[in-house]
Amino acid sequence: MSRRRKFYEEESSGAPDYMMTYGDMMTLLLSFFVLLFAFSEIDAKKFEAIMESFKGSAGILKSGKSLEIDQLISESSNNDRPAPGINEIENLRKLKKIVEDYLSKNNLQDEILVQLEDRGLLLRFKENVLFDSGKAILKNHSKTTLVFLSDLLKKEEFIERHIRIEGHTDSDPINNAKYPSNWELSSIRASNVVRFFIEETHMSPERFSIAGYSQYRPVAPNNNEKNKAKNRRVDIVILKSNFEKNNEPNY
Numbered sequence: 669m670s671r672r673r674k675f676y677e678e679e680s681s682g683a684p685d686y687m688m689t690y691g692d693m694m695t696l697l698l699s700f701f702v703l704l705f706a707f708s709e710i711d712a713k714k715f716e717a718i719m720e721s722f723k724g725s726a727g728i729l730k731s732g733k734s735l736e737i738d739q740l741i742s743e744s745s746n747n748d749r750p751a752p753g754i755n756e757i758e759n760l761r762k763l764k765k766i767v768e769d770y771l772s773k774n775n776l777q778d779e780i781l782v783q784l785e786d787r788g789l790l791l792r793f794k795e796n797v798l799f800d801s802g803k804a805i806l807k808n809h810s811k812t813t814l815v816f817l818s819d820l821l822k823k824e825e826f827i828e829r830h831i832r833i834e835g836h837t838d839s840d841p842i843n844n845a846k847y848p849s850n851w852e853l854s855s856i857r858a859s860n861v862v863r864f865f866i867e868e869t870h871m872s873p874e875r876f877s878i879a880g881y882s883q884y885r886p887v888a889p890n891n892n893e894k895n896k897a898k899n900r901r902v903d904i905v906i907l908k909s910n911f912e913k914n915n916e917p918n919y
Contacts, residue, residue, distance in 0.1 A: 756908060759825045760789045763906065767791065770816060780813070788829075788907040791817070795900035802842060804856040806864055814861070818869035821906070831865075832877050833858040834903040838896035839883045855880025857902055 764782055771777045781792035795801065798810045806814075820826065835854035847853040858878040865871045888895035 760784060760906065760908070763820060763826060764789055766820060767817070770813075774813075776813065785905075786908075787911040788905050791904040791906075793902045793904070794897070795902075798861065798902055799857060801900075802847075802853070804847070804853060804860055806860055811864065811868070814864055815869055817904070818865055818871055822869075822871065826906070828909070829875070830877070830907045830909075831875050832879065832903075832905040832907055833861045834878070834885075834905065835880045836885055836899055836901050836903070837883050838886075838899040839890035840896065850882040851880055853880075854882050861902060861904070 761784065764784060767782050768777070771780055771782070776797070779794050779797045781790070783790050783792075793810075797813075798806055800807065821829065821831065835856075835858035837850040837854050842850055842853055847856070855878070858880055862876045862878050865876065866873050883890065883899070886895075886899045887901075888898045890896050890899060
């Protein structure tokens with residue numbers, strides 16, 4: 669056999685053995701980048717650039733497209749689209765942080781509790797923040813905080829939120845010409861907060877609902893003055909949309 673023929677047979681017998689390992693490695697690398705892509709934000713141009721870099725250099729996509737780029741982008745976009753409640757929760761967290769910073773700046777963090785609940789963002793005002801004991805007229809200095817809240821709640825990300833105002837008392841009975849019982853006191857306090865938001869800060873009335881719970885929704889036992897002070901409160905709740913819908917009346 670001539671040297672030229674022998675050389676020709678060696679050349680035509682197939683690729684060297686290391687090419688199989690090299691091909692496997694490049695396939696694994698491609699799979700790795702595809703997985704990274706699946707968990708990242710979709711950028712069609714970047715993805716196409718990555719795929720083009722594999723073509724010709726890795727030699728593994730020449731025979732045809734193994735991936736339908738448009739289909740993959742479409743499916744990933746649908747899967748990566750946030751659920752309707754995700755943005756809502758993030759916005760409530762943002763609101764919570766803004767309110768907490770305001771309270772800290774104005775030394776009100778011990779007077780107003782701010783926390784996320786299943787139903788939304790709770791702002792719990794101690795009685796002495798908004799009202800004098802046994803009264804339902806808003807204190808002048810408390811109006812500054814309510815105006816601040818109103819300005820926040822009129823922003824685009826919160827403008828659709830329904831707001832529930834809830835009045836609460838302790839167990840000590842009240843009985844006078846203005847407030848025959850704790851029911852009237854708790855209800856009128858909630859009503860006056862709503863009226864301030866609507867009449868003084870021009871928020872939409874459709875966003876509000878009120879409730880007066882008297883002494884029957886305590887957060888602490890009414891067995892001493894410290895606990896009773898906790899129960900004398902007004903709660904402002906910025907509701908999540910699912911809680912609002914679940915509690916809409918049927919007419």
